[in-house]
Amino acid sequence: MLRTAALTTASVIVALAIWQGLSTYLFNPFLVPPPLRVIATAVPMILSGEIPRDVWISLTRVFVGFVSGCLAGMVCGVLLGRIRLLHELLDPAVELLRYLSPTAMIPIAVIWFGIGEMSKYFLIFWGSFFIVVVNTTAGVMRAPITRQRAAQCLGASQMRILVSVVVPSAAPYVVTGMRIAMASAFMSIIPAEILAADSGIGYLLEQSSMLLQTDRIFVALLTICVLGFAFDRLFQFLVARTLARYMSHIALT
């Protein structure tokens, strides 16, 4: 644990040092501003509240879209994985639609929902939903038949089997799906805000680009990296804290 933290810190420091060296001696420092200058730009942006405000706005969008996408995805995934007829009817549609990335949906989302919050919620929802549906369906369909039959013999109702056997068996798949969906949400919020917003980190990125402020662009890019990384770690921490007993059993079957 401590060792991992130390290595991660070391890896970040080495990367920053190399970047500093390269931007100072090799690249044009205007095109690739060195980290020290990026930090010098970032500090006043953070203190003035500009970055926290944009971060808050973007995070809210990611949160609303991601949570609603995951919930809808889990419900639909359980139904698709459990009801064969529904699977046969809807699986082809899911398989086709999931190739439409959130970015591809931006133009139509703007027409449908305008450039207010709703279009961003929709785009993040769109990206999370299909990933979670596909994973949940797979997990539910792979719930070991022996485990279900054993429960059935003992007298468990279909509902009890679904809730206490099938869904917990699918948990590792669902969690993996959510983790991929969260990465996708952090990736899709930026294009969505660049093309269809007047606030958020993506908007900051786009404004800075128009004004050729490369140092501010790098501040925005770094912010995205830190956010995505931090939330993935948070997610894993919460999963380990609350779902550990459902996650470690794959080896047994």
Place this chain on the structure above:
Amino acid sequence: MIEVRQLGKVYGQTERYLALADVNLHVAAGEFVCLLGPSGCGKSTLLHLVAGFETPTTGQVLADGRPVRGPGRDRVMLFQDAGAALLPWQTVAENIGFALRARGIARQEWAERTDRALADVDLLAHRGKFPSQLSGGMRQRLQIARALAVEPKVLLMDEPFGALDAITRRRMHVVLLDIWQRTRQTILFVTHDIAEALILADRICIMSVGPGSAISHDIVVGIDRPRDLADPAFAIKAREIEAELMPDLAPAMPRSA
């Protein structure tokens, strides 16, 4: 208790495979019957039909006089791979609790029933462990305890000790016989080990090789319990069964059980 009448089972729609043809079997209440036969002869198929996991192609299965239409609480199946049948995210005691809740048993009774079932299979000291922290034999004992806790009339056991080492298996035989002698449950037990069948069963039903297998011999063991492997009657019975199973080999091969 269990009545199997002219049972036939065909698997597959396009590539049809006749697994069972005309199986007849009667297991009386409180009787311990072993199904013995070579691999692939349809023992698991027969047990799944009795459990109600599969539907017969022809014939029927009666449990307590009523046709079997699906899994029922009166017949609990014990699987060879206990790890696959247990809930790995629940502790030993919670696994028993799951069965009690599924059966709709009042919550006040849970603690006492759980303790009793775990004591029967000598797992009380391990009640807080997860299945992944148990040995293979302990997992199988937990599966048995879980079935005992809900007191089914019939236990269907599909090679439950097949994956265990010889010593653990002997110990499990003692545990199972002990439980059976106290509860007098009806047991239908699948095995392909002649000695195991002789130690456990009142009656041994031998199944013929598939396709289209049926019960070819029905042998009453008739050795007094507790049974002793060194008893000459045991060796004679074993020889007799071997002769039925492998007529080509039996005379040449003296048998030590």
